[in-house]
Amino acid sequence: MEHLSHKRKVTIMIGIMVAMFFSAINQTIVSTPMIRIAADLNGLDHYTWIITIYMLTSTIATVLVGKLSDIYGRKPFILGGIVVFIIGAFLSGLSKDIFQLITYRGIQGVGAGVIMATVFTAVGDLFAPRERAKWTGIMMSVFGLSSVLGPALGGWLYDNMSWKWLFWIFLPLGIVAFIMIWILFPKVERRPSEKIDYWGSLFLTLSVVPLLLGFSLGGTKYDWDSVETIGLFAAAIVFLIIFVIVESKVASPMLPLSLFRNSIVTISNLVGFLMNAGMMGALIYLSFFVQGVEGVSATYSGYVTMPMMISMVIMSMIGGRWITKTGKYKRYALIGMPILVIGMVMMAYMNSITMAVFSMIVFGLGLGMGMPVFSLTVQNAVPPSELGVATASSQLFRNMGGTIGISVMGTIMATSMSNNLRAEFTGGNGPDFSTVDAGTAEQLGKLVDMQTLLNQPMVAALQEKLPPEATPIIEKIIDMLKSALTSSLTTVFLSGAALLMVAFILTAFLKEIPLRSSNKAKEPALEKTESVSV
Template identity: 50%
Template sequence: MEHLEMKQKVTIMVAIMSSMLFAALNQTIVGTALPRIVSDLGGIQYFNWVFTVFMLASSITAVLVGKLSDIYGRKRFILTGLGLFIIGTFLCGTAQDMIQLIVWRGVQGLGGGMIMATAFSAVGDLFSPRERGRWQGLMGAVFGLASVLGPTLGGYIVDHFDWHWVFWIFLPVGFAAFYLILRLFPQTPSGAKKRIDYLGSVLLALTIVPLLLAFTWAGDAYPWASWQIITLFSFSLVSFLLFLWVEKGAESPVMPLYLFKNSIFSLSNVISFFIGMGMFGAVMYMPFFIQGVMGTSAAKSGIMMMTMTLGMVLASAVAGHFITKTGKYKKIALFGLLIMTGGMALLAGMDAETSTLTVILYLILVGLGLGMAFPIFNLTVQNAVSHRYLGVSTSAVQLFRQMGGTIGVAVMGSIMLSRMNAKVESTSLPPSLADHPASEGLADIDPQILLAPDQLAALRAPLPPGMEAALDSFLSVLRESMNAGLSAVFWLGCGIMALAFLCTLFIKEIPLRTSNQEPPQGEIGGEEPSSGTAGKGRHRTREAEAHG
């Protein structure tokens, strides 16, 4: 689609970014509104599934559609994804109980995975790698914009309107994006029709789903060493081994294993995995510090987190423009990861006495680093492989990033709870408070009560005025306990980002191509290997081409 006029390309990109904004806003707006939805529908025991089912569905469809869009073109999949997302979004607003909401969120996830997989690949169809930096930076800014608008708008809607409008308010954006893509996006199949790898697709799903479920439930629903978690890990491992065996002989594998022979492809996916862990660590656990340790309100916490998002949006747009102008990307990635590593180290050194301004500056620093590094590794992968692998390579990066986020949040959560509980167990109530009849049960308080101002107020109510100082002393110990757990989380995030920095040092920077038809240096070219002797011969030829 490089031959299209720039005006048409820009119009298509507006439609693609509208699709992404539609999907991203529906993700970020739900978090703020969910407490109100749960109070209306009930079923708080299924609370986590509202997010988990979306993550599972989108992870599977993203990686499967990546390969299929290389064969059949992007248009039909982004339209199908938008259609499913629109239907799922509308039905979410009609949910009568939590189970219905979870089912419709699954439909949303199927559509969301298709949208994300095809949107980033479509940029590669429209523009050469040299031109993509600017556009991928803007697409990264779309996510940042959704992170700013979504929570704020979600809170306003549930406070002033019915919660159902959280899902319905952006439906016109989805319809507009669907119409623009239907009218303007050309249908351009990327390659010859091949037999669909159904068995490989099933085995890949059976590898990813149990793995993500295990990390999601471990340390929360079940202990890490429980038979449920061990069974999920074992099932995932067996499925993975079978997947490797099947893919070696598949005519058109859903995830071509020979792509991993390209060091740029492999390292970029590893780095994306680390960035996912670090990014979600900062996004998920900073509100715990702001609200729990600093004692700040949820509304003010949202405003403070917004500064990190704005830093990410600014850095993403500027870095993308610089990459398009200069054709250089490695130094920007290294600089961004170095800034984010330093920012995570600064977060790890915070305590209850840290000022609001200092926290905001640290968050801006993390956002700037993340904005520089986040979009680059889509570009490095797309530039290093043949255009025929654009969809599957792009979806692989998204899959590794999302798995990194899921696994990182689970591991960091376990570390935080372990450190926090160990600190609490070594703490006792002040004598003046322990002897008072109204203090019964205080010693068993979970530090997470610091995140619930109404529960803290209920604790103070039965105590006489003279006992408030003793309670404040005990709560300060709880804040120290939570701070100890969060410090461990941020130090882990710092180490993970340092690993991402080290891996980036080993990425070979090859010139960004100025055309999609121009073969890249180190490209994985040639025909896809097939089973049998002929396939092995072609595989050897392809390897020879790939390694010069």
């Protein structure tokens, strides 16, 4: 589509960004009040499935649509993704119970996965790699903007309107995006004699689903060494082996194994995996510090992560322009990754809200400089005929990195917290319960749990009910819990910093192909990426 005028491309990009913003804002807007929506539907016991089902369906849709969009073009999939997402969002607002909401969120996930996979690939269709850098940075800033606006807007809407409008308020934007893409986006003819790899699609799905379920449910609903968790991982391995065998034999594989013989694609996907793991850890566990240690309310804790998104938006746009100007990208990744590590180490030793904000700003700067690079490297290292499947593979690794990273860091957090609590409350260091009666002591003993720090109203209510002599004990318990939580978070963030350091080392081995000024490069030349020097 390079033959299109610049004005037409920009107009199409506006439609693409509207579609992306529509998908992203509909997710971030429900992130803050989702647990309260689950409570309204009497479904807190099934709350995790609202998140898990969306993650599963979006991940599967992302990877499957990559190859299909290479065959049929991006337009039908962007349009289809918007329609499916609108249907899922509309039905979610009509949910009468938690099981309906889980089902409809699964439908939303399919639409979101299709949209996210195709919009980034469409940028590759419209622009040559060198100019693509600028637009990739802008796309990242659109995603960051939704992350800044969504949580705060969602909390306000929940408090002032029916929660159904959280799902419905941006539906008109989806219709606008559909119309713009329908009118402006060129239609691409199907590639001749290209067969769809149904068996590969099936076994890829059967390998990814139990893998993500294993990491989502392991350590929470089931123990890591339980039959259920081990069975899920075993099933994932078996189906992955079958998938590899199938893909090595079919003429047109859903996910060509040759992609992973390209060191640029492999390293970029591994780095994306590790970066997403670190980013999700930063976003989730920072709130434990803000709410648990510093005592900030859940509503206002979201504002502490805002600086990260704002700095990421700014640096994504600036970095994209720098890459477009120079045609080089590796140097920006090598600068961005150490900044990410510094930001994570700052989180490990933060002792105030001010320090948390500064660490978020630093982390966001590194994220904005480094994250867009690894989409460009993948797209620049493959022929145009594999643009969709290569971009989808990148999205797959990032999605899995976020899911697995949250799970692994959660296990580190739980183990460290257990050890720290044991150290704090044993060996004569614990509070003296002998000054209160047995009933009061029993109630105070229930406070020795990390959840106590995240439920300050409950602590205040209990303090009013108990006799005055219990107050010093409560204060000591709170102080010891804060100490244990602070030490545990230090372990978690240092683990995240170690992951990002591995990503930085991998980046050093990334081979750089100067970004092309045209999409018309000969495909055979692109296959020789292994021989390109740094």
